[in-house]
Amino acid sequence: xxxxxxxxSWVICKSGTSVKIECRSLDFQATTMFWYRQFPKxxxxxxxxxxxxxxxxxxxxxxxxxxxxxxxxxxxxxxxVTSAHPEDSSFYICSASPPGSGEKLFFGSGTQLSVx
Amino acid sequence: xxxxxxxxxxxxxxxxxxxxLNCDYTNSMFDYFLWxxxxxxxxxxxxxxxxxxxxKNEDGRFTVFLNKSAKxxxxxxVPSQPGDSAVYFCAARIYTGTAxxxxxxxxxxxxxxx
Numbered sequence: 688x689x690x691x692x693x694x695x696s697w698v699i700c701k702s703g704t705s706v707k708i709e710c711r712s713l714d715f716q717a718t719t720m721f722w723y724r725q726f727p728k729x730x731x732x733x734x735x736x737x738x739x740x741x742x743x744x745x746x747x748x749x750x751x752x753x754x755x756x757x758x759x760x761x762x763x764x765x766x767x768v769t770s771a772h773p774e775d776s777s778f779y780i781c782s783a784s785p786p787g788s789g790e791k792l793f794f795g796s797g798t799q800l801s802v803x
Numbered sequence: 804x805x806x807x808x809x810x811x812x813x814x815x816x817x818x819x820x821x822x823x824l825n826c827d828y829t830n831s832m833f834d835y836f837l838w839x840x841x842x843x844x845x846x847x848x849x850x851x852x853x854x855x856x857x858x859k860n861e862d863g864r865f866t867v868f869l870n871k872s873a874k875x876x877x878x879x880x881v882p883s884q885p886g887d888s889a890v891y892f893c894a895a896r897i898y899t900g901t902a903x904x905x906x907x908x909x910x911x912x913x914x915x916x917x
Contacts, residue, residue, distance in 0.1 A: 693846070719902070730807075731847070731892065731907040744902070780846050784903065790835035790854075790896050792905055794846030 689785040690714050693795030700771055701803055708766045708798045710781030716761035717783035721792065722754075725778045734779075737764040771802040806830045807895050809908035816915055822880040824911050826893030829874060833895035837905070838867060838878045841890045850891075851878070883915045 690713040700706050710720055720737040735756055736744040743756035753775075755767040768775055780797040784790075808827045816822045826836070834855045839847035853860040853867045853876065860867050866879045880887055893908040 691846070696844075721905075723907075730909045733904060733906070736902055736904075778844070782846070790837065790852055790903070791849050792837075793849065794839075797844065797846045799844060 689783070689788065689793040691781065691783050691793050691795040693781050693798055695798060696796060697799040697801070699801045699803065702772050703770055706768045706771055706800060708768075708779055708781075708800075710764045710766070710783075710795050712762045712783050712785070715783075715785035717764075717785070718761060720758060720764040720781055720783045722756065722764075722766050723780045723782065723794075725780065725797075731780065734766075737766075739764075768800065771800070773802045776800055776802045805909075807893055807906050807908040809893055809911050811911050812909070813912040813914070816883045816913065818885055818915055818917050819882045822878075822883045822887065822913055822915070824878040824880075824891050824893070824913065826876050826878075826908055827874060828876075828895050830895070830897065830906075831874070832897050833906075834898055835896040836867070836869060836876050837894045837896065838865070839892045839894060839907075840887075841892060841910070843890075847892055880913075883913075885915050885917060888913055888915045 692711045694709045718739045722734045723731040725731045734749045737756045737758040739758045745751045758764040782792040782794040837852040838850040841847040851865045869876045890910045892910045894905045
């Protein structure tokens with residue numbers, strides 16, 4: 688299956704700092720990538736859709752100034768959590784759908800963010 | 804508004820028996836339904852999907868059944884194996900013409916015992 692790589696796997700940071708998470712499609716080009724967030728024992732919630740070469744589309748209730756998304760190439764999307772606070776601590780996962788894969792989304796391994 | 808629901812947070816099944824995981828949805832615009840398996844601190848892994856125009860799809864030990872009138876789907880795993888122990892998420896896709904979005908249920912933790 689298609690490979691989506693996400694880095695870092697986990698990060699611990701102080702409150703007020705910014706954290707960047709990278710998502711790469713390793714064996715296909717992705718014009719669109721998706722960023723999800725999962726709190727403990729809850730569902731995966733779509734945060735935003737990352738579009739190559741254009742602005743990301745954010746879901747209702749997600750602060751675009753706090754969660755900056757950049758999709759500068761067909762294989763890389765980044766999510767930057769700006770001025771992180773403890774309530775931003777969560778598991779962030781990116782996903783993409785290779786051309787021809789239809790309805791299937793392939794997910795990265797996720798990033799566990801802990802803000803102290 | 805939870806459009807995709809998995810009402811059983813956990814399920815325990817003996818090895819070799821059948822595991823049945825259930826999922827209900829409310830939005831009739833969903834065109835595909837998918838099941839993902841997830842381990843802690845890892846991303847979900849795609850298992851099987853079904854189009855809304857079908858009522859059954861089978862892949863090895865995994866079968867998904869869709870009852871569109873009841874807005875209900877289920878994943879059957881038979882025979883269940885200890886390696887199947889994980890959290891299973893039901894997801895539903897809606898295609899807007901320009902974007903494809905998945906909505907996930909809350910997950911069911913399956914434990915397969917020896």
